[in-house]
Amino acid sequence: MRVLNDVEIATFRSDGVVCLPGAVDKALVAEILESVDRLIESPGRFGGSMTTQTASGMFFQDRYLHPTHQDFHRYARDCGLAISAATATGSSKIHLYYDHVFVKEPGTQEQFVWHQDRPYWAVDGSQICSTWLALTDANTQSSALQFVRGSHLWDRTFKPEYPALEGLPSAKVEQALWKGVAEHIDSFEDECPVFEDYPDLYEILSFDVVPGDVLLFDFRTVHRSGPNDGSSRRAAISWRWLGDDAYWDPKAGADPIIRDEDTILKAGDAITDEDVFPLIHRA
């Protein structure tokens, strides 16, 4: 279990992200990597490669694995990071929203554009964060994550982007389960700036990581990842954590992993429903 010290808590609260070197032991990282290999062979309902056959590399994603995959169910507890989320956000309890695997093979050119997680999710509040666990090395060349320092405190939510769905016929978008996504995008007015064009205004934090390192960040913090121009695979898993003031906020176009009909919660209810949002930590 990785409890944050006072400096780490202060960094998370001011910057919106903190790096926790060696937060997860290497044996667990090795186990998760084996599970990721199996997942690539046999993706779950929300998983698959996002790379076209003619492009180089492969960008594989899968998510919401803990309800269907026993190994991922165990990792969410064994990683010991729910308590990190609790100390970072000042929460007495932490529920799991979902887990999310990212793999970028060498040569992958797909990027995650600047974004906040908040507009994609069917929850809201101020005590919500992710822990992104590096399963391999990642550096500037090999798709390290970058963050805009302090952006979680701006009280701005930028229009979400869905590059993977661009150009797809609407039937395919429905298949991809993102119903209502066009209306959802239109409900946000604020376009995400090209932050790197304004170095005097915005500070970009980039973290080189090794297996076992964790980046803990607020769901309002703007972040992105670039291509993998390195010579080896870049893999990671994020767990999405819901703290004390998190509430159910269903909306058409938000991530359909959990829909309104899947939970007993009503819009605005505090997160309880442990069958859907497992309680992973209680003080």
Ligand SMILES: O=C(O)CCC(=O)C(=O)O
């Ligand atoms: O690993 C990546 O490339 C993206 C990660 C990310 O955006 C997230 O965990 O929210």
